[in-house]
Amino acid sequence: MKKLINKPEDVVLEELQGIEIAHPDLVKIHYDPNFIVRADAPVKGKVALVSGGGSGHEPMHGGFVGKGMLDAACPGAVFTSPTPDQMLEATKAVDGGAGVLHIVKNYTGDVMNFEMAADLAKGEGIDVEAVVVDDDVAVKDSLYTAGRRGVGLTVLMEKIVGAAAEEGRSLKEVADLARKINSQGRSMGMALTSCTVPHAGKPTFDLPEDEMEIGIGIHGEPGRTRMKIKPADEITEMLMMPIIEDLPFKSGDEVLLFVNGMGGTPLIELYIIYRKAVEIAEKHGIKVVRKLIGPYITSLEMAGTSITMLKMDSDLIKLWDAPVKTAGLRWGI
Amino acid sequence: MTINNDDVIKWLQTYDQVITENKDYLTDLDSIIGDADHGANMHRGFQAVVTKLPGVQDKDIGSIFKTVGMTLLSTVGGAGGPLYSTLFIQAGNRLNGKMELTLSDWAEALEAANNGIIRLGKAAVGDKTMVDALTPAVQTLLDASKDGTSFEEALHLSADAAKKGMESTIPLVARKGRASYLGERSAGHQDPGATSSYLLLKTAADVWTKE
Numbered sequence: 001m002k003k004l005i006n007k008p009e010d011v012v013l014e015e016l017q018g019i020e021i022a023h024p025d026l027v028k029i030h031y032d033p034n035f036i037v038r039a040d041a042p043v044k045g046k047v048a049l050v051s052g053g054g055s056g057h058e059p060m061h062g063g064f065v066g067k068g069m070l071d072a073a074c075p076g077a078v079f080t081s082p083t084p085d086q087m088l089e090a091t092k093a094v095d096g097g098a099g100v101l102h103i104v105k106n107y108t109g110d111v112m113n114f115e116m117a118a119d120l121a122k123g124e125g126i127d128v129e130a131v132v133v134d135d136d137v138a139v140k141d142s143l144y145t146a147g148r149r150g151v152g153l154t155v156l157m158e159k160i161v162g163a164a165a166e167e168g169r170s171l172k173e174v175a176d177l178a179r180k181i182n183s184q185g186r187s188m189g190m191a192l193t194s195c196t197v198p199h200a201g202k203p204t205f206d207l208p209e210d211e212m213e214i215g216i217g218i219h220g221e222p223g224r225t226r227m228k229i230k231p232a233d234e235i236t237e238m239l240m241m242p243i244i245e246d247l248p249f250k251s252g253d254e255v256l257l258f259v260n261g262m263g264g265t266p267l268i269e270l271y272i273i274y275r276k277a278v279e280i281a282e283k284h285g286i287k288v289v290r291k292l293i294g295p296y297i298t299s300l301e302m303a304g305t306s307i308t309m310l311k312m313d314s315d316l317i318k319l320w321d322a323p324v325k326t327a328g329l330r331w332g333i
Numbered sequence: 334m335t336i337n338n339d340d341v342i343k344w345l346q347t348y349d350q351v352i353t354e355n356k357d358y359l360t361d362l363d364s365i366i367g368d369a370d371h372g373a374n375m376h377r378g379f380q381a382v383v384t385k386l387p388g389v390q391d392k393d394i395g396s397i398f399k400t401v402g403m404t405l406l407s408t409v410g411g412a413g414g415p416l417y418s419t420l421f422i423q424a425g426n427r428l429n430g431k432m433e434l435t436l437s438d439w440a441e442a443l444e445a446a447n448n449g450i451i452r453l454g455k456a457a458v459g460d461k462t463m464v465d466a467l468t469p470a471v472q473t474l475l476d477a478s479k480d481g482t483s484f485e486e487a488l489h490l491s492a493d494a495a496k497k498g499m500e501s502t503i504p505l506v507a508r509k510g511r512a513s514y515l516g517e518r519s520a521g522h523q524d525p526g527a528t529s530s531y532l533l534l535k536t537a538a539d540v541w542t543k544e
Contacts, residue, residue: 033407054370054410077377080370080410108510109412112453116406116415145513199373204364219368221514 001201003301008198012055012075019062023327026066033083035090036062037072047165047174048072048094051103051158052087053110054079056197057218060155060297063328069162070103070326078197078300079219081109087117091126099127099171103158103178105150106134129171131178133157135187135308137246138215138223149217152260152308153185155296156320159329163322181310186243189306190223190235191216193264195299214238218262218299218306232269236276239307244284249309251285256292256320258308263298265305270294273305281309290320296328334484336434340541341397342390348536349379355532362525366512370411371525378409378417393432398425398442412510413526416450416463423449436484440474447471454509461507461519463526470495470534488538492531499523499531 005011012034019036020029027036035052042048051061052074061073071094076082091100100121104114111132118128133150161178169177191213194203204220207213212235215223230238249255259274261267270293278288289312297306310316323332352359352375360372382404389400402421406414424442431438447467456462473494477487502524507513512524 076410077370077374079368080374081412081414083407083410083414085407107412108454109410109414112412112415113410139514140516145508145516146510149514197369200360200364200369204369217511217514219511221368221511222518223514 001196001198003196003198005198008201011198012077015055015058016075019327026325026327027062030089030093033086033089035072035074035086035093036065037090037093038066038070041071041094042096043071044096045098045168046096047098047169047171048091048096048100049103049158049162049165050074050087050090050094050100051154052076052082052090053105053107054081054219056195056300057297059328061158064155064158064326066324066326067333068166068322068324068326069158069329078199081107081113084113084117084120087114088120091117091121091128092124095126099129101161101165101171101174101178102128102130103154103161104130104132105154106132106147107149108146127171129175131157131175131182133182135182135185136217137186137188137242138217149221151189151218152187152258152297152306153182153310155260156185156256156258156292156308156310157181159324160316160319162324163319166322167319181316184247185308185310186246187306187308188239188242189216189218189260189262189304190214190239191220191262191299191302191304192229193303195220195263195302197300212304216302216304218297220299220302232272233276236273236307237280239305240277240280243307243309244286247311249284249286249311254287254289254312255281256290256310256312256316257281257288258292258296258310260297260306260308261295262302262304262306263295264301264303265295267294270305273307277307289317336439336484336541338390338392338394338397338432341394341434342386344537344540345379345386345401346383347540348533349383351532351536352376352379352529359525359529362523362528365522366507366515366519367525368511371413371529374409374411374413375417375529378405378414381408393428393430394434395425395427395429395431398422398428401425412454413529416454416526419449419453420446436474436482436487437478439484440471440478443467443474444471456509459505460509461502461505461512461524461527462509463524463530465502465505465524466495466498466527466530466534469498485542488542492535492538495531495534499527502527
């Protein structure tokens with residue numbers, strides 16, 4: 001294992017210390033239990049957004065804490081859900097009296113821990129709603145799985161719903177908006193290489209030099225199929241078609257197209273993917289009205305990409321364009 | 334034979350050592366069908382538990398169990414955190430005020446623990462989870478407590494039943510947790526949660542029957 005770390009067990013703590021020194025204008029860090037809150041929390045009268053998950057997906061979620069996006073993020077150990085005590089303390093720290101929305105990615109651990117935290121917070125008189133993101137079309141959604149995973153759509157949801165909360169919408173309106181986003185966004189990813197969890201010390205899976213995994217999760221969970229590597233255009237087609245067919249996206253739809261890097265893939269390659277993804281969308285009569293390109297929901301040093309499409313309307317476009325000031329996303333301020 | 338709070342403390346301390354020794358093994362099992370963190374998470378949790386034990390060693394067994402449960406809840410994370418936390422809290426609720434355990438106490442406590450896990454995880458036998466190891470072990474203990482089997486023998490029988498249950502997860506297709514994303518590809522691999530559950534019962538049998 002070659003990593004820029006000191007000790008595996010100190011990775012998350014030292015990352016938080018770095019964020020604390022780097023962004024005192026944006027966030028405050030609480031230790032033991034660990035969570036990140038926006039510098040001006042709690043914002044009185046505003047619905048607060050709390051998310052969280054295992055570490056290793058940076059900038060998600062801690063990099064999205066700030067004006068116009070999240071009020072708090074709870075980082076777990078690498079690829080491990082945070083714990084209810086973190087979520088409860090974060091929820092209390094950001095509650096401005098208008099209620100708190102938990103944005104939860106659909107993984108067994110995350111859902112269980114957030115459910116326990118929501119119960120505890122309600123017990124302390126805080127109005128809490130939870131929304132579960134499950135946008136990964138690579139997973140068959142059936143009674144016999146834990147359901148679809150929450151992946152790239154999470155980033156878009158946190159931005160758009162964050163803007164709605166900033167605008168002063170109620171907890172119910174903000175939660176309904178989040179559910180609407182979940183119902184009209186879909187994602188699919190692929191990997192060229194594995195990632196190495198620091199405390200595991202070796203790659204999570206073996207992927208031969210000439211093979212790729214289609215439908216990969218953001219923790220290196222295997223996906224739909226493994227096959228010989230193909231040119232970028234063909235890979236883009238293999239990601240875009242299941243997304244388009246699943247919702248389905250139809251001719252005339254306006255979308256936000258998000259081409260994400262898994263952590264080890266350079267931007268030069270993401271633009272190659274983006275170029276082809278737009279071509280495929282247009283061929284189906286789908287109009288790309290907004291875009292996001294870059295590593296925003298990563299899987300440590302995994303090389304690969306994921307594509308997310310979200311069906312937009314004028315409200316979603318307005319909220320997407322609204323100012324945001326976080327370490328990971330920033331415009332309009 | 335009865336088990337007192339010293340025995341319970343010894344069991345938990347030994348389990349921490351067993352987890353330390355098997356940390357890489359559990360993580361390896363988890364990296365095949367999960368996300369390569371079960372060994373590290375359990376290790377972090379039980380290291381924290383061990384530091385809490387001196388503060389509760391004179392308390393009743395129910396309090397010891399509940400302290401373990403609350404410690405695991407805030408240190409383990411993932412799905413294993415709430416599930417193992419539930420195991421100890423539910424069992425602890427059955428053992429309130431007890432300074433000694435009989436076979437039927439132990440059987441009933443583990444039955445409550447397993448039921449709590451089934452409720453929280455919405456899992457059934459055959460889903461390739463820790464429930465596959467715990468359920469046959471609980472049944473063995475309940476049977477033993479009714480037919481006059483000695484506590485010592487029942488502990489060994491329950492560890493054997495958990496081992497068989499753990500091994501039964503190998504051919505199964507996972508229906509819960511991260512392994513379920515693999516579908517058919519999860520078959521052929523032993524479940525890490527069933528493995529750590531087996532080790533918990535195996536450690537109880539080893540520690541509590543040692544003369």
